[in-house]
Amino acid sequence: MKRLRKTDNETTLQKHVRCMVNRKAKGYDDISFFFEDLMEGGCQSGIIGELIYYTDTIKFYNKHQADIDALLQGMCEDCGCRPDELFGDKWEKEDPLARDTLNMNLLAWFGFEETARNLALDAGIEL
Numbered sequence: 001m002k003r004l005r006k007t008d009n010e011t012t013l014q015k016h017v018r019c020m021v022n023r024k025a026k027g028y029d030d031i032s033f034f035f036e037d038l039m040e041g042g043c044q045s046g047i048i049g050e051l052i053y054y055t056d057t058i059k060f061y062n063k064h065q066a067d068i069d070a071l072l073q074g075m076c077e078d079c080g081c082r083p084d085e086l087f088g089d090k091w092e093k094e095d096p097l098a099r100d101t102l103n104m105n106l107l108a109w110f111g112f113e114e115t116a117r118n119l120a121l122d123a124g125i126e127l
Helices: 012-025 031-041 054-063 065-079 083-090 101-122
Strands: none
Touching: 012 031, 012 054, 012 065, 012 101, 031 101, 054 065, 054 101, 065 083, 065 101, 083 101
């Protein structure tokens, strides 16, 4: 089975996501099937057991905050919108700096999913 390989200048977020994806994808015949499930339901579906509970998603966000913030900034610049516009009603507007649980959880999932998607594309996996 194809696995995601380490890349040059890999961030800690990329390394963490790559290792988690490779571990989870072992249960699939092909890694592309794992990515199909991830892109279909996202982390919200429970596909990544380490990112189900708030305690875990908050820890993940805090550990990778700089990398996630950079992804978010790039996404907002690319689409020309603010986080509340990007995430819609899932974004808690009263918490624009993502200091509370709901937005930190949302950003943890965003960081994982976006990083996984980028790693898959870099590896030539069609999504």
